[in-house]
Amino acid sequence: GQNIDQPTEMTATEGAIVQINCTYQTSGFNGLFWYQQHAGEAPTFLSYNVLDGLEEKGRFSSFLSRSKGYSYLLLKELQMKDSASYLCAYMNTGFQKLVFGTGTRLLVSP
Amino acid sequence: NAGVMQNPRHLVRRRGQEARLRCSPMKGHSHVYWYRQLPEEGLKFMVYLQKENIIDESGMPKERFSAEFPKEGPSILRIQQVVRGDSAAYFCASSPTGSPYNEQFFGPGTRLTVL
Numbered sequence: 030g031q032n033i034d035q036p037t038e039m040t041a042t043e044g045a046i047v048q049i050n051c052t053y054q055t056s057g058f059n060g061l062f063w064y065q066q067h068a069g070e071a072p073t074f075l076s077y078n079v080l081d082g083l084e085e086k087g088r089f090s091s092f093l094s095r096s097k098g099y100s101y102l103l104l105k106e107l108q109m110k111d112s113a114s115y116l117c118a119y120m121n122t123g124f125q126k127l128v129f130g131t132g133t134r135l136l137v138s139p
Numbered sequence: 140n141a142g143v144m145q146n147p148r149h150l151v152r153r154r155g156q157e158a159r160l161r162c163s164p165m166k167g168h169s170h171v172y173w174y175r176q177l178p179e180e181g182l183k184f185m186v187y188l189q190k191e192n193i194i195d196e197s198g199m200p201k202e203r204f205s206a207e208f209p210k211e212g213p214s215i216l217r218i219q220q221v222v223r224g225d226s227a228a229y230f231c232a233s234s235p236t237g238s239p240y241n242e243q244f245f246g247p248g249t250r251l252t253v254l
Contacts, residue, residue, distance in 0.1 A: 129181040
């Protein structure tokens with residue numbers, strides 16, 4: 030099957046840290062992507078993990094455990110502009126299509 | 140370097156009309172992907188094309204929907220005889236090669252409303 034799950038909504042305070050989890054089940058796996066999407070705009074690429082472990086990029090980090098079918102996106106020093114939907118997606122071996130979760134809507138409050 | 144371009148940004152059609160959505164990939168990109176986002180749902184893959192070839196259309200509805208990416212010009216997603224259920228945001232993405240290690244760059248989307 031092609032299942033991918035992430036929480037629907039999360040809230041956090043400016044300056045805090047938030048972790049958005051994503052679990053997936055697939056028979057073939059070729060990488061996990063995180064995208065950010067502001068309302069009414071295009072998804073923009075944040076990170077890509079294909080091997081287990083943590084990838085850090087400034088305030089954003091992404092973690093992958095292939096054996097557990099689990100990833101998370103960590104956002105540090107939250108800013109108001111980080112209020113957006115965060116989309117988790119995997120790519121299957123031999124295919125080019127991304128399989129997306131429904132997205133996690135993050136609201137950052139002052 | 141311009142990003143992925145899509146037009147129109149908003150399109151309103153009455154039931155039974157045709158909708159044509161255009162996508163110009165980023166310069167140097169020869170791989171195009173179309174995704175549909177229904178209200179309150181995630182992005183769903185529709186079709187993957189290279190110049191003059193449809194590589195994977197496993198996400199395309201069997202009827203009324205077609206896509207092309209000609210040698211010259213933009214990629215076109217065509218929806219014939221639109222119905223209210225076709226109302227959605229349609230996103231195009233492009234990548235420089237077909238390798239899965241290349242991120243897909245998304246365009247701003249076309250929001251289709253069927254009255």
